[in-house]
Amino acid sequence: MKVLVPVKRVIDYNVKVRVKPDQTGVDLANVKMSMNPFDEISVEEAVRMKEAGTATEVVIVSIGPKQAQETIRTALAMGGDRGILINTDETVEPLAVAKILAKVVADESPDLVLLGKQAIDDDSNQTGQMLAALLDWPQGTFAYKIEKDGDALTVTREVDGGLQTVKLATPAIVTVDLRLNEPRYASLPNIMKAKKKPIDEKAPGDYGVDISPRLSVVKVTEPPVREAGEKVEDVATLVSKLKSAGAI
Amino acid sequence: MAVLVIAEHDNAALNDATHKVVTAAAKFGGDVDVLVAGEGAGDVAASAAKISGVRKVVHADGASVAKQLAEAMEALVVPMMDGYDAVFIPATTMGKNVAPRIAAKLDVMQLSDITDVIDSETFERPIYAGNAILTVKSSDAKKVVTVRGTAFDAAGEDGSASVETTEAPAGPFKSEFVSEQMVKSDRPELAGAKRVVSGGRALGSKEEFDRLIVPLADKLEAAVGASRAAVDAGYAPNDYQVGQTGKIVAPELYVAVGISGAIQHLAGMKDSKIIVAINKDEEAPIFQVADYGLVADLFSAVPELTDAL
Ligand SMILES: Cc1cc2nc3c(=O)[nH]c(=O)nc-3n(C[C@H](O)[C@H](O)[C@H](O)COP(=O)(O)OP(=O)(O)OC[C@H]3O[C@@H](n4cnc5c(N)ncnc54)[C@H](O)[C@@H]3O)c2cc1C
Ligand SMILES: Nc1ncnc2c1ncn2[C@@H]1O[C@H](COP(=O)(O)O)[C@@H](O)[C@H]1O
Numbered sequence: 334m335k336v337l338v339p340v341k342r343v344i345d346y347n348v349k350v351r352v353k354p355d356q357t358g359v360d361l362a363n364v365k366m367s368m369n370p371f372d373e374i375s376v377e378e379a380v381r382m383k384e385a386g387t388a389t390e391v392v393i394v395s396i397g398p399k400q401a402q403e404t405i406r407t408a409l410a411m412g413g414d415r416g417i418l419i420n421t422d423e424t425v426e427p428l429a430v431a432k433i434l435a436k437v438v439a440d441e442s443p444d445l446v447l448l449g450k451q452a453i454d455d456d457s458n459q460t461g462q463m464l465a466a467l468l469d470w471p472q473g474t475f476a477y478k479i480e481k482d483g484d485a486l487t488v489t490r491e492v493d494g495g496l497q498t499v500k501l502a503t504p505a506i507v508t509v510d511l512r513l514n515e516p517r518y519a520s521l522p523n524i525m526k527a528k529k530k531p532i533d534e535k536a537p538g539d540y541g542v543d544i545s546p547r548l549s550v551v552k553v554t555e556p557p558v559r560e561a562g563e564k565v566e567d568v569a570t571l572v573s574k575l576k577s578a579g580a581i
Numbered sequence: 582m583a584v585l586v587i588a589e590h591d592n593a594a595l596n597d598a599t600h601k602v603v604t605a606a607a608k609f610g611g612d613v614d615v616l617v618a619g620e621g622a623g624d625v626a627a628s629a630a631k632i633s634g635v636r637k638v639v640h641a642d643g644a645s646v647a648k649q650l651a652e653a654m655e656a657l658v659v660p661m662m663d664g665y666d667a668v669f670i671p672a673t674t675m676g677k678n679v680a681p682r683i684a685a686k687l688d689v690m691q692l693s694d695i696t697d698v699i700d701s702e703t704f705e706r707p708i709y710a711g712n713a714i715l716t717v718k719s720s721d722a723k724k725v726v727t728v729r730g731t732a733f734d735a736a737g738e739d740g741s742a743s744v745e746t747t748e749a750p751a752g753p754f755k756s757e758f759v760s761e762q763m764v765k766s767d768r769p770e771l772a773g774a775k776r777v778v779s780g781g782r783a784l785g786s787k788e789e790f791d792r793l794i795v796p797l798a799d800k801l802e803a804a805v806g807a808s809r810a811a812v813d814a815g816y817a818p819n820d821y822q823v824g825q826t827g828k829i830v831a832p833e834l835y836v837a838v839g840i841s842g843a844i845q846h847l848a849g850m851k852d853s854k855i856i857v858a859i860n861k862d863e864e865a866p867i868f869q870v871a872d873y874g875l876v877a878d879l880f881s882a883v884p885e886l887t888d889a890l
Contacts, residue, residue: 349844350709359713427681428690451826456708457693462651462681471755472651474678477819487759491819492674493772493828494591495763499650502755511826512813547690551703551716559851562872564863568885571857571875578872580834580855581801581890 334481334503336379336388337443338413339434340372340395342404343454356552368404371449373411373516375509378479379447380412380517387481388445390414394437396430398422402532409527410519416532421544425537427455429544431463436540438468443504445486450475450508461508471501475510582611582701583636585665587658588629589673592619592647595628597773598671600735603632605728606669607736608698612636614665615742618657618749620647626744633737643749648758654679656750659686666701667724672829673772676727689721696732710825710848730772731831731852764818771821774804776834779823779850782810783839783860783879790816793883794838800890806830806850808840824849839879842867859883 344350345365353360368376382388393413395401398420405416419433438446448461465472473479473488477496480487489498491510501507519527537544565571575581584606589596599615606613613634617626618641626640639661645653658679662668668683670676672694684691696714697705703718704726771777778801780794790811798805807817809824823830825848835853840846842858842865850856851870858871861878868874875882 344709346845350712352713359709426690428685428688431685453825454709456710456825457691458677459681459684459691459693462678463685463691465651466655466682466685469755472678472682473756474651475674490674492761493820495761495818495820497648497761498759500757500759505755511809512819547721548692548717548719551718553708554714554716556707556711556714556851559856559870561869562856562874564868564874564876568875568877568882568889571873571886572889574873575834575855575857578855 334382334388334444335390335392335442336382337392337394337438337441337446338372338375338379338408339446339448340376340393340404340408341369341449341452342366342395342397342401343369343452346370346453352553352555356554358550358553366400368407369449369452371451371509371511374511374513375447375449376408376411376413377514377516378509381514383412392417392441392443394419394434396421396425396433405532406527407519409530410524411517412523415530417535418532419535419537421537423544424546425544426546426548427457427459428463428547429542430460431467432542433537433540434464435467436542445503446506448506448508450510461506465506470504470506472506473499473501474508476507476513477510478513479507582666583664584609584611584613585661585668586613586615587668587670587676587679588615588617588625589671589675590617590619590622590625592622592625595625597735598673598730599629600632601730601733602669602671602728603634603736604733605695605698607634609667609669610701611666614639616641616658616661618646618649618654620644630742630744631738631740633740635740635742637742638744639747640744641747641749645752645754646749649675649679650754650756650758651679651682652754652756653750653752655682655686658683662687662723665723667726669726669728672727672729680725680727684725687723687725689723689725690719691725691727692717692719693727694729695726696729710844711851712844729829731829764820768798769802769804771804771806771830772828774830774832776801776803777806777830777832778803778836778838779806779808779840780811780816780838781808781840782814784811784816787816793879797836797883797887800887801834808846837867838883840867841865842870
């Protein structure tokens with residue numbers, strides 16, 4: 334089984350984002366950038382499939398600025414085989430990302446595309462499902478467990494109320510949730526090895542995909558700040574405060 | 582103008598998330614219809630017909646949509662969209678799974694997890710785990726929108742819409758439902774609860790979580806929530822996770838017990854009306870959003886609080 338893993342370079346999850354004073358976006362100058370945490374999980378899962386002999390090749394793809402190459406390298410150091418960087422400095426919306434990925438799928442013919450369930454910058458949670466629709470492939474979103482079952486995949490999904498298991502004919506799209514696995518740290522020798530792994534460089538134009546945005550930003554603002562309240566002495570005070578606030 | 586709302590339900594009962602989406606759809610404007618897709622969900626369709634402001638309910642009944650899997654829902658909804666300017670779907674796991682599939686087929690960019698409708702093209706939605714609020718305008722001909730339930734009041738129930746039936750798509754589809762394991766509970770549902778008591782890593786074990794958090798929640802008639810750390814450690818089921826990647830809640834009262842208050846957790850609960858935090862570290866970030874903070878060891882403070890209520 335050949336596995337394609339799209340990874341996105343995003344602001345590191347530990348960074349407290351700041352909205353720009355001119356309300357055009359958030360300040361990304363000099364902030365730490367990392368691989369989207371969900372994508373680390375999908376890379377890990379693909380590499381485990383390869384280690385278990387179910388996956389034959391793990392191809393990493395990222396759409397983004399030149400620096401997204403570092404993100405691809407990180408995935409290669411975790412065990413990916415080769416990379417494709419689709420280089421653009423424009424903001425590419427999930428629909429356009431899905432359209433480009435559909436072309437990459439046409440070139441690469443993977444049996445499985447493993448994506449993160451959500452990018453932690455735009456919090457869209459769309460790309461995998463859109464790609465599945467464009468390709469007319471089945472989808473297993475928010476995966477908690479993925480098992481190969483002959484030519485099919487059995488995916489257990491995290492849904493409201495519990496877990497749901499679905500069976501997907503391959504080729505298929507799976508998006509991963511947090512508890513699927515715990516991603517490894519790349520070892521130094523693997524980081525060195527990854528430097529020699531090939532990364533193809535392309536541009537959205539090579540795929541003939543129109544990436545012009547459908548959404549325009551009117552403004553980006555700070556959320557209302559919540560004032561810290563008071564510290565209470567003890568449980569009895571807490572109870573009386575809650576009573577007078579009408580909370581209990 | 583006309584908007585289609587996709588109902589959230591389990592074939593037996595209509596979920597209140599639907600009422601909230603109807604409110605958002607009404608703000609968008611035009612006629613509001615509700616689609617109930619399910620198997621043997623006649624009671625759900627009847628309940629949907631009572632939601633205030635609904636023009637009609639479209640009831641699709643059949644095995645292919647019994648679990649509202651995305652492939653079948655796409656086949657059902659996309660052709661219906663000829664008659665609608667927008668489809669509004671709750672930002673539940675059903676909605677998040679289904680909506681982008683419809684959007685891609687219609688070749689439109691979806692608006693995810695909106696918290697306000699400014700006009701028929703402009704919407705507000707949180708990004709970066711709620712650390713920024715984006716106001717965004719869509720140039721697409723049709724809008725595909727998922728709605729954050731906590732941001733809208735539930736529509737009332739004084740309506741009497743007509744119910745029209747439609748065929749469920751025939752299939753077969755490339756995905757198939759196998760089984761599910763649902764957490765059965767008599768408590769209020771987390772996403773819509775008026776009170777929530779959440780426990781964090783500090784509880785240390787499932788036994789302690791059940792021994793301390795559950796009785797407090799019982800006393801308060803509250804839903805039980807948890808941090809990701811508590812869920813990962815197996816103290817509580819997945820479905821209890823509150824936060825950026827779990828459930829978004831905004832109850833009247835949120836009690837955070839032994840939770841540090843990481844950005845990702847705050848993203849799911851900081852719009853609660855009153856927040857209480859119990860944590861032994863007075864520097865814990867949770868205190869920055871808490872109305873009442875108690876610096877204490879939870880193992881003594883929680884039983885004391887439960888007794889005092
Ligand atoms: C992509 C991504 C998504 C995430 N999504 C979510 C999400 O949706 N929801 C979420 O919750 N997290 C999420 N996280 C994880 C988040 O970053 C934190 O790791 C998590 O919230 C920490 O959980 P906690 O507060 O229970 O644990 P900790 O951070 O370990 O905090 C435990 C707290 O308990 C206190 N404590 C210890 N002992 C006692 C005692 N005896 N009495 C009282 N207090 C005590 C400590 O002072 C500490 O503040 C996500 C992370 C990533 C990377
Ligand atoms: N620019 C991108 N390059 C590669 N993969 C992406 C990109 N944007 C999104 N993805 C993938 O789609 C997933 C969901 O992103 P989103 O729909 O934006 O929340 C991510 O976890 C990635 O796997």
